Amino acid sequence: MTESKPAQTRTLPKAKRAFQNAIIAWFSEHAEDYPWRRTHDPYAVLVSELMLQQTQVATVLGRRYFERWLEQFPNVNTLADASEDEVLKAWEGLGYYRRARNLQKAARVVVEQFDGRFPEKLADILALPGVGRYTAGAVVSFAFDQSVAIVDANVARVLARLFDYEGAVDLPAGQQQVWAWAEELVPGDGVRVYNSGLMELGQKICTVRQPNCRECPVFAFCATRVPEQLPVKKPRTSTVFVDEHVVFSRDEDGGILLEQETGKRREGLWKLPEASDPPTGKIVLKMQYSITHYRVTLIVHEVCDAKSRSGRRFSAAALEAIAMSSPYRKALVALLANDDFALN
């Protein structure tokens, strides 16, 4: 990794065409066969991009979220007409549930403002709820092959290394810089393949740890000698440890008490009810989960007489059909498994 590099930052524009061709040629050989690459339907592309925001490809592939979503909501009309409960249930386990609500809002905008025909103009797509600069560019380039640049975490990493950029790529100045480079490099033709290739290069070759420079198709264009030290990012807010006390309550018919989250973010998702302060009742489960920078210890108290509490009771079978974030889903699975064991 210490040999001299023939191309430096200043010479890259001249070699732009060669850079683009190298990306396109590499991707033609190494492209993964993802389900969202088998379609150019802009709605399907939007679905995949929302699912993939801050979410790894393997997560979306693993439980077939994309395929199941399109089976249940094959077009903007079916999604626009669905209930929020159905939408949240289909999204269960993916996290960032606001994305699911935004996706449905976007479908309703397309139905109401565009007569159900998906817009093709970047500005129209950018105006959809939950769609930012990256997602809008991804939709128009993947669905319509329009020459528009995109920058996600993969592309930002590739560009930071390519130009040996030492500023923080997740601060406004750094974002502005990598977007400017991305726009300078984007080809006039073949953008669908080029954008996919640039992202997949970051995912497969120009990885966060131990980038595989020996197999990189654009190594000759890369300015950095210390790729593993780039990109620089702003420091994270430090982890805060908190305890969360909740209630596990079953009535004589086996109905389990749950309440629905309020507030703007996780609104509509069901959860175990919050315990009184100070909490009472025997502790029947402790588990840990993370949410943003919080490290939460979930402490479940069994409460026998909770008849006066608000909320709704569900049978064990009915629990399957409602939307719940992963920590509470896992807690309930563990609680009911213990219960079955005790009965045997």
Add this chain to the structure above:
DNA sequence: TAGTCGTGGTC
């Protein structure tokens, strides 16, 4: 603008 929003994988 810094904080928020989920989850699972990696080392």
Add this chain to the structure above:
DNA sequence: TGACCAAGACT
């Protein structure tokens, strides 16, 4: 095991 990270957007 804890810290980091991911096909970001919003407030």
